[in-house]
Amino acid sequence: MKKKYLIVFLIITNLCSLSYIGWKQSQPVPYKSELRVFVExxxxxxxxxxxxxxxxxxxxxxxxxxxxxxxxxxxxRDAILSQNEHNLFQE
Structure with a gap:
């Protein structure tokens, strides 16, 4: 009897973990969007x-x-510093 419950428990946990992995991979990656903001x-x-x-x-x-x-x-940082230097030399 315990063996059946253990098998059912393992099947359910595997299904949950696989569905979580699938859900996680379908989410947008914030790293790339943050990188895009930096580039812009x-x-x-x-x-x-x-x-x-x-x-x-x-x-x-x-x-x-x-x-x-x-x-x-x-x-x-380098772009901001060079812009600040440029502004200082113009004044």
Missing amino acids: EISRITGESPDLIKDEIRTLAKDNNLNKMEAAQIRL
Whole structure:
């Protein structure tokens, strides 16, 4: 009797875990949308094309052993600093 309950329990837990995995994979990945926001902001500041910025972020991440989000943050910081320097020299 216990063996039947154990088998039913294992089947139910496997079905639940498989449905959770399927649901999780169908959810949008916030990392990519956050990365897109960084790329759009850098593009707005620098005036460069988003494709060029994506390539720069990919290269920066690969060369410095970073993930793309860290590389995008560094690139955004550099874009803001260069914009501030440009504004200071204009004044």
